[in-house]
Amino acid sequence: MSGGATEGPGAGEAAPTGGGTRKRDSLGTAGSAAQLIIKDLGEIHSRLLDHRPIIQGEARYFVKEFEEKRGLREMRVLENLKHMTQETSEQTLPRCQEAMELSLRPLLQTVQAAAASASRLQQRERDRRQILNDHLIASEKKQRAQWEAFMTQQRGEQAAVDEEHSRALGRLRAQYAQMEKDLAKFSTF
Template identity: 35%
Template structure:
């Protein structure tokens, strides 16, 4: 019996010290209740405000917008078509001018390139000629040296 009483006391002490569920559940219930009460009216107010705004839009703003769009869009569409046509004409005119100008520039660059290449061919030909002349001179000098060497080697017994 005493052991049962001690066990009950220990269990009660343990539950009081370490089991916080009853306290936490009470706090949680109070918090949820308070949160729901405060939020309930706020949400209702917001929903009513949204409802009035939607009614205003459907009754007033949307019909006004539709009539304004009907009247102004036809005018805007006509003006856009005219602007597109004007832009196309300007583009065609500039393309024609640009194509002619570009063709002239291409022709001028081709002529300059042809002149440049002709000059390079002439310079290359001159360098080749000078090289041939120098090669002949060097060959002649070596032949002359070889003759002198042969003459010297045949003259000395």
């Protein structure tokens, strides 16, 4: 048994003689074996499941690596970035903005002129369509008036034809009636 484990009661005492010796010896060794197993389980647990010592070691290594070895290098990089950012915002950006305004001003004027021209073309097209629409409406009204006049004329001519037809029918009836009379005269002979 290891020195850190506590021993059970009576381990340092002499075992009484008699029939109970065997039972106490087996219990004594079983208790010390159980203590050894518990101790071993504790060590296994600390090695396999307790990661605090490893994490603490890694954290110390990271801090040491970052602060001691990279500290000045990171500061230089940050200073360079700060300098580049200031230079960009104070010098490069205004130059780019000025160049962009100089380049885009003629383009903007061209786009505005094109938009105005397109607007004029659209207005002309609207006016042309309105004139065409007005012309179509006037033409439709004129054609409707002509159609009405034509239909009135046709009704008049139809009435004249119907009247002429009625007169011709009357003449034919009279003629056939006369022919029947003449035929009846000749058939009586």
